[in-house]
Amino acid sequence: MTNNGRPRTLFEKVWDAHIVREQSDDSPAVLYIDLHLVHEVTSPQAFSMLRERGLQVRRPDQTIGTMDHSTPTTPRNELGIIPVADAMAAKQLDTFTKNCSDYGIPMYALGDEHQGIVHVIGPEKGLTQPGMTIVCGDSHTSTHGAFGALAFGIGTSEVGHVLATQTLLQNKPRTMAVNVDGRLGEGVTAKDIILAIISRIGIGGGTGHVFEYRGEAIRGLSMEGRMTVCNMSIEGGARAGMVAPDDTTFEYIRGRRHAPSGADWDAAIASWRALPSDDGAVFDKEITLRADELIPMITYGTNPGMGMPIDSAVPTPENETDFNKKIALDKALAYMDLRPGQKLLGKAIDVVFIGSCTNSRISDLRQAAEFIQGRKVADSVRMMVVPGSQQVKKQAESEGLDLIFREAGAEWREAGCSMCIAMNGDQLQPGQYAVSTSNRNFEGRQGKGGRTFLASPLTAAASAVAGAVTDPRVMLAGLS
Amino acid sequence: MEKLKHIQGSIVSIPVNDIDTDQIIPARFLKVTDKDGLGKAAFCDWRYQEDGETPNPDFVLNKPEYQGASVLIAGNNFGCGSSREHAPWALLGAGFKAVISTEFADIFRNNSLKNGLLPIVVDAETQQQLFSLAEEDPSTTVSVNVEAQTLTLPDGREVGFPLDGFSKYCLLNGVDQLGYLLALDDAVQSFEADNPQRVATKA
Ligand code: SF4
Numbered sequence: 046m047t048n049n050g051r052p053r054t055l056f057e058k059v060w061d062a063h064i065v066r067e068q069s070d071d072s073p074a075v076l077y078i079d080l081h082l083v084h085e086v087t088s089p090q091a092f093s094m095l096r097e098r099g100l101q102v103r104r105p106d107q108t109i110g111t112m113d114h115s116t117p118t119t120p121r122n123e124l125g126i127i128p129v130a131d132a133m134a135a136k137q138l139d140t141f142t143k144n145c146s147d148y149g150i151p152m153y154a155l156g157d158e159h160q161g162i163v164h165v166i167g168p169e170k171g172l173t174q175p176g177m178t179i180v181c182g183d184s185h186t187s188t189h190g191a192f193g194a195l196a197f198g199i200g201t202s203e204v205g206h207v208l209a210t211q212t213l214l215q216n217k218p219r220t221m222a223v224n225v226d227g228r229l230g231e232g233v234t235a236k237d238i239i240l241a242i243i244s245r246i247g248i249g250g251g252t253g254h255v256f257e258y259r260g261e262a263i264r265g266l267s268m269e270g271r272m273t274v275c276n277m278s279i280e281g282g283a284r285a286g287m288v289a290p291d292d293t294t295f296e297y298i299r300g301r302r303h304a305p306s307g308a309d310w311d312a313a314i315a316s317w318r319a320l321p322s323d324d325g326a327v328f329d330k331e332i333t334l335r336a337d338e339l340i341p342m343i344t345y346g347t348n349p350g351m352g353m354p355i356d357s358a359v360p361t362p363e364n365e366t367d368f369n370k371k372i373a374l375d376k377a378l379a380y381m382d383l384r385p386g387q388k389l390l391g392k393a394i395d396v397v398f399i400g401s402c403t404n405s406r407i408s409d410l411r412q413a414a415e416f417i418q419g420r421k422v423a424d425s426v427r428m429m430v431v432p433g434s435q436q437v438k439k440q441a442e443s444e445g446l447d448l449i450f451r452e453a454g455a456e457w458r459e460a461g462c463s464m465c466i467a468m469n470g471d472q473l474q475p476g477q478y479a480v481s482t483s484n485r486n487f488e489g490r491q492g493k494g495g496r497t498f499l500a501s502p503l504t505a506a507a508s509a510v511a512g513a514v515t516d517p518r519v520m521l522a523g524l525s
Numbered sequence: 526m527e528k529l530k531h532i533q534g535s536i537v538s539i540p541v542n543d544i545d546t547d548q549i550i551p552a553r554f555l556k557v558t559d560k561d562g563l564g565k566a567a568f569c570d571w572r573y574q575e576d577g578e579t580p581n582p583d584f585v586l587n588k589p590e591y592q593g594a595s596v597l598i599a600g601n602n603f604g605c606g607s608s609r610e611h612a613p614w615a616l617l618g619a620g621f622k623a624v625i626s627t628e629f630a631d632i633f634r635n636n637s638l639k640n641g642l643l644p645i646v647v648d649a650e651t652q653q654q655l656f657s658l659a660e661e662d663p664s665t666t667v668s669v670n671v672e673a674q675t676l677t678l679p680d681g682r683e684v685g686f687p688l689d690g691f692s693k694y695c696l697l698n699g700v701d702q703l704g705y706l707l708a709l710d711d712a713v714q715s716f717e718a719d720n721p722q723r724v725a726t727k728a
Contacts, residue, residue: 065716066709072691075709077716079723087609089558094703103713109726115556133556140558151726177723184608184632200610200636202701210706212713216689218631248543249602249628282605284631303724348543348605369600373542466552475575487547487606489570 052323055289056220056255059195059320063178065212073214079177080107081207082163083150085141086114086468087182091205092144102148103211109172110145110152112138113162115468117155118431118458127156127459131470148208161434161460164188164402168272169436171301175290175317180207185402185484186285187278191271192298193290193320195255198279218284219329221254225262227337232518234412235270236404236482236501238262239277240342241334244352251283254330257322258288262336268297269408276403277484280349289321341516343389344486344499346377351486355504355516361385380488381496382476389498389514394478397428397509398491399502400458401465401483405433407440409482409502414446416506416517422454423512429456429471431463455509467492480508526641528699532622532669534595537585538659539568544599545606546633550615552607563611564618586619590663598655599626603644604633613637623669625676627652638692639702643669645676645686654678671696 053061060076068074081104088110095102102108115134121127129135138155145152153160159170164185167173175193180186182204189196199213207213225238243250256278263271271288278286288294295314298304305313344352345359351374353360359378362385365371378385399405399413410432422428430450432438438460441447447457464471465483473479473495482505486497498514507517554566569577572584580587586594597616603626604612613636616624623643634644647655658665658679668677671693676684688696695702 062720065712070690071694072705073689075706075712077713077720080726086555090560090610093559098703100707106725106727107722114552131556137556137558172724172726174724182608182610184606198608198632200608200632200639202610202636202639202703206703206706209703210709210713212706212709214691214702214706248605249630252602252628252631279606282602282630303726303728348545350543369540369542372540373600376541468552468555485545485547485606487545489551490547493551493570 052325054220054322054326054328055193055257055287055320056195059176059178060217062176068217073216076178076213076215078107078180078207078211078213080167080172080179082167082179082181082186083108083110083204084114084163084181084183085112085137087201088144088204089137089140090201091208092148094205095148095208100209102150102208105149107211108150108208110141110150111160111163111166112141112153112155114462114466116461117469118461118463118471120459129155134469158435158439161436162402162405162462164276165406165433165437168192168268169301169434171298171304174298174313175294176320180213184279185276187283188272188276188402190275190278190285190287191268192294193287193317195285195287197284219254221251221256221283221330221332222328223256223258224260224331224333225258225336226260226333227262227335228265229262229336229339232503232521233339233341234501234503235266235273237339237342238336239274240344240349240352240499241339243277243281243349244342245334246281246332248280248348248350249282251278251281254283256281256283256286257328258286263288264291267408268293269406272406273403277349280484290317341501341504341518343504343514344497345381345383345389346374347380347486347488349484349486349499351377352499355514356390359383359385359387359389390516392478392514394426394480394498394508394513396473396477396479397426397505398431398464398479398481398483399505400429400431400433400463402433403484404482404502405431405437407437410437410441410446411444413502413506414449416503416520417453417455417510418449420453420510422509425512426509427456428454428509429458429464431458432460434460464491466490480505480514526695526699526701529622529641529643529696530671532595532643533666534622535593535664535666536596536598536655536659537591537594538598538656539585540600540656542600543602543605546604546609546612547606549604549612550609555609555611560614562618563615564620567615567619593620595620595622596667597621597624598652598659599624601627603629605630608632610636610640613640613642617642625652625655638696641696643671643696645669647676647684647686651684
């Protein structure tokens with residue numbers, strides 16, 4: 046599909062199809078939004094603004110709410126209710142319930158069988174589809190780009206704009222092709238791909254750009270793996286990351302609650318097949334990685350760009366030629382209490398967190414459970430497994446994964462963001478080390494003074510068993 | 526939003542690269558349902574000791590000589606991470622009117638402009654000069670002319686900075702962008718007439 050004969054990228058096709066008003070010297074483009082996801086934390090001030098101005102939600106039928114960030118993940122009580130202990134969180138949840146009901150927005154409340162992390166439920170319900178524009182007041186909205194949607198995070202003022210008008214002012218971003226060629230080795234996962242990309246380009250490397258992940262390794266990933274990769278696009282500075290839709294995408298969507306059906310399905314497939322970037326489409330930037338050279342990755346510092354192959358040594362600030370980077374590294378190592386040149390393999394840890402919109406889907410839990418089956422979580426480690434949604438939880442329980450985790454000594458929790466953002470009481474204590482499958486290792490992100498190593502679910506499970514940072518491939522080799 | 530035409534104020538620097546929004550305002554302060562009182566949470570974990578209340582005397586924002594500063598000079602790539610608009614709300618609440626860096630994360634920049642907090646991008650040399658000035662003389666002031674898109678340093682040097690025309694118009698006139706979008710309702714309606722709904726959340 047070409048526009049005036051000019052080959053276009055996937056991003057350009059989706060962008061062009063949603064222009065309400067073209068960008069000009071005087072104003073950004075006005076973009077139509079197909080799907081707006083809302084949650085309790087970044088929406089209250091937006092609803093207040095609607096009230097102040099007497100505005101309605103323009104398309105409640107293109108808006109969906111869920112509770113996830115400040116919800117507790119503690120087990121239900123004998124009445125089947127998940128109690129909210131924190132008064133401020135309780136007020137925020139009540140406010141959200143009222144807002145959604147006042148404005149007619151369908152919403153999955155705490156305890157609902159469809160509730161979950163906003164970026165898990167969109168795809169799960171078939172709401173996330175190729176070619177759509179999707180926004181949410183949350184930076185990991187980039188997750189939905191795995192389907193070939195243009196999906197990005199917005200601020201609360203913009204949440205208000207979309208609620209009131211279903212449109213958004215946007216300056217057109219640039220594009221960057223991120224090629225991942227070759228095939229992944231045993232024990233190396235989607236999470237390792239994205240951590241490798243970010244450690245290569247740095248956390249500001251994608252600023253102003255939309256990524257398109259391409260290449261054999263990306264094509265070979267499941268939809269859940271692609272979501273893991275796209276999820277962390279923002280950690281490389283890009284607001285959005287996209288993967289061209291293909292048969293893997295269509296098979297994932299088919300039959301889901303909001304997926305098209307019958308003749309609509311055939312028409313949808315036909316239009317989705319036209320979305321991939323045309324041959325000869327030009328990207329503003331391009332980088333290439335080889336998947337077969339990757340091994341499990343881990344972060345050592347206080348931003349997701351400070352990552353390395355798991356068998357490497359923590360870098361030495363003195364070797365850093367860029368003064369600002371040296372300072373940043375010094376500061377990070379001081380916070381993490383790590384020495385330059387130190388290896389992380391064998392470093393004792395206190396907590397393992399498996400969860401978050403990066404790695405809490407059923408395949409993540411299966412992978413971790415398969416690994417942990419017949420093993421025990423080290424006595425010194427607290428391991429939390431937090432499914433991304435109630436549906437993921439239900440599926441996992443039907444497969445007996447909860448029992449595997451429990452028998453190994455891990456906690457099996459209700460669905461939510463949990464220790465990814467530490468708003469709900471699930472948090473690290475000062476000085477503790479965690480291996481986490483989430484996406485941010487910023488200072489205090491998982492609790493004030495807590496120290497986070499980001500890694501894949503496999504690496505997290507292996508580290509839980511060993512009680513220390515561990516390369517899962519070593520244990521996997523022991524299996525076969 | 527109030528009109529923002531000129532800023533004249535003293536500077537304070539946090540010369541750290543990649544200051545993320547979790548540092549600008551930690552997540553535990555996001556349980557609010559309004560925008561009030563967030564200023565005291567700005568840089569909370571750097572600003573206060575373990576108890577979260579006693580000021581950490583070493584942190585620059587607590588030093589008496591920097592009280593009242595309204596222009597923050599930061600390391601590269603300021604505001605990365607979460608989309609929380611609480612970050613500019615907290616900075617405004619703490620008395621800042623502008624932040625100067627070599628680069629801003631996209632969402633933070635958007636959020637700031639919508640709230641009248643001016644993100645000013647300068648070259649690395651100017652950034653270093655400002656770091657030095659702030660350290661050597663805490664009473665250093667700079668001035669900013671939004672219309673002319675210039676930052677004037679104490680030595681009289683004028684440095685230009687980028688600002689898209691639309692955001693500039695909104696800042697100068699104190700208008701928020703929602704009014705502009707609401708006025709486009711006809712265009713939105715005709716877009717909807719031409720493009721069938723992709724997905725229905727109520728179905
Ligand atoms: S799981 Fe973490 S990153 Fe994902 S939406 Fe929740 S808080 Fe944000």
